[in-house]
Amino acid sequence: MSTLKLDLENYKELLKEYIRTKDEQALYQAEQFSKHSMQHNISPEEIINIHVQSLEEIYPEMPADIQASMNFLLETMISYGLAYQEHQALREKQLELKSELSVAANMQKTLLSTKKPDFDGIEIGAISVPAKQMNGDYHHFVQDQEGSLGIGIADVIGKGVPAALCMSMIKYSMDSFPHKRMEPSVILESLNRVVERNVDSSMFITMFYGLYNPQSHKFYYSSAGHEPGYYYHHERGEFCEMDAPGLVLGVTKDAEYPQKEQQVDPGDMIIMLTDGVTECRQGDRFIEPEEVLEIIKKYMDLPAQEMVEQVYKHFEKLQDFQLRDDFTLVVLRRNV
Amino acid sequence: MNLTIDVTNKEHKSVVTLSGEIDAFTAPKLKEELLPLTKDEGKTVEVDLNNVNYMDSTGLGVFISALKSTKEHNSELKLVHMQERVHRLFKITGLTEIMNIDSTVQGGI
Structure with missing residues (x-):
């Protein structure tokens, strides 16, 4: 996992590999990549950005319309990115409340014993x-x-x-x-x-x-x-x-x-x-x-x-x- | 299980017909509907419990706060057609002594 680098190069290689082989192993790598990204708070639109850049490098001849459509996709994903950030914040808050509640429960146990x-x-x-x-x-x-x-x-x-x-x-x-x-x-x-x-x-x-x-x-x-x-x-x-x-x-x-x-x-x-x-x-x-x-x-x-x-x-x-x-x-x- | 709350308003009387179960999930909704009705001076709030087969202690809490509110606002709370299982709860908690409860099931007399 730690060898997996969160960068353009790495993503490009994975993508190339998959397009060439259609191999499940490469798909598995993609899954690892996304998990790793989540751990580093990488938003969905950043991943799309990496995808677009990789495509441009792999297919320099890519039609302009397709490229434009990628920007469209990028824009669409921004709201998801915000929702994801909010979700992360709520999760942290929830963990905090949960631990406070368990402290309270323990205190109650002691107080009421x-x-x-x-x-x-x-x-x-x-x-x-x-x-x-x-x-x-x-x-x-x-x-x-x-x-x-x-x-x-x-x-x-x-x-x-x-x-x-x-x-x-x-x-x-x-x-x-x-x-x-x-x-x-x-x-x-x-x-x-x-x-x-x-x-x-x-x-x-x-x-x-x-x-x-x-x-x-x-x-x-x-x-x-x-x-x-x-x-x-x-x-x-x-x-x-x-x-x-x-x-x-x-x-x-x-x-x-x-x-x-x-x-x-x-x-x-x-x-x-x-x-x-x-x-x-x-x-x-x-x-x-x-x-x-x-x-x-x-x-x-x-x-x-x-x-x-x-x-x-x-x-x-x-x-x-x-x-x-x-x-x-x-x-x-x-x-x- | 859900609780259906149906309110009919007359001049000096509101009839609240309940159907379903009154528990921790449905009690807040009941409280929200029932409490404002008890704040009209001189009004009788009649709650029909014919179709309520289950009530837990959270439900009792709603009726206790409604009762307290009637005392404050000079209105009246009346519980009618209470089923036996629910009545047991009111009896154990001593509430039958201080609440206006008619447990005659519809069609009984």
């Missing part, structure tokens, strides 16, 4: 996978000063960058709440006030917040318009919906979030998810919530983390590995 806490007697599994580069889903674990475990799971509507920025706002408001006692209803009421003040009118957030007390094995929860979670009764071998009434965050200032309570027995499971799980589609068919539970049941005997990973893999495969929406699933199990 949450550590799965080690809790005696409870096993936790959590997975969250964005459909695009940035995740509009969020989950978060926190241990309050009374030793209870708080778990929040949220979904920001829209998607992409604006949603991600919004998520960071939620995360920082949550961090600034007093860690004394993280009552779900109080947390959601405060967050609602934050979101209502700050977020543009078509953006909103759904959130499910739960608090597990490891002494009494009671689970308290409230929901702000979030996809209902599920509760698995080990002894009865049954799932039931864990729903609490409550409006999505950010719609009205004075929304209230009633809190419910659930006694957790050994082997029981608490399942929290976002609508990326229940809104899965297989072709044109929607996945019914019962199917989600069936898949969870199928992998229930695995350790909690492996279980959520297997459930994710199942739905990823079902959608041909193209997530339509961010997917988040968190499972808590009281050990037997």
Whole structure:
């Protein structure tokens, strides 16, 4: 490649060679020549210019009309040359944006990262996978000063960058709440006030917040318009919906979030998810919530983390590995 | 999948008939059509959802901003003929409590 010179001589030789032999090898050289030209930002009309000059040298007797027609062609190509330049500029810009976005995505990952806490007697599994580069889903674990475990799971509507920025706002408001006692209803009421003040009118957030007390094995929860979670009764071998009434965050200032309570027995499971799980589609068919539970049941005997990973893999495969929406699933199990 | 938006304007009422899917792709177009209608004081904006079988959360966002706009401009938003799958979304998000929704499917009663 490097021996290929971008000059008139070289082009003339290639052209001569091809006219003489009609050989494919010469055509291949022409292709190399054009690639090389692109790398050096040579415009299409410059190539035509080289072509015209070569022709003049190879055929000094070329009729004047043909020569004139070449100038015509040259003129025609100038706009293509400009379009090409613009295309190059846009490509560079795109690369720049892409790398900025991936920096932002990494920052988001760091900012929003949450550590799965080690809790005696409870096993936790959590997975969250964005459909695009940035995740509009969020989950978060926190241990309050009374030793209870708080778990929040949220979904920001829209998607992409604006949603991600919004998520960071939620995360920082949550961090600034007093860690004394993280009552779900109080947390959601405060967050609602934050979101209502700050977020543009078509953006909103759904959130499910739960608090597990490891002494009494009671689970308290409230929901702000979030996809209902599920509760698995080990002894009865049954799932039931864990729903609490409550409006999505950010719609009205004075929304209230009633809190419910659930006694957790050994082997029981608490399942929290976002609508990326229940809104899965297989072709044109929607996945019914019962199917989600069936898949969870199928992998229930695995350790909690492996279980959520297997459930994710199942739905990823079902959608041909193209997530339509961010997917988040968190499972808590009281050990037997 | 596309969304067809058909607007009929009467004196104090606009009827917006939708047909198709409301998702991240079609929602901006809906927002553009729907929001200006809610800015007329005293007007009722009725959205017919009989032919909408799928709506995602981006679609909900459009109706939430329309609702906020009616509060600001003293107009009214009414959603009619909502299908069950779509209704589930409004119910989970608590919006059925604060929005005027009539989910009787056409031909039902």
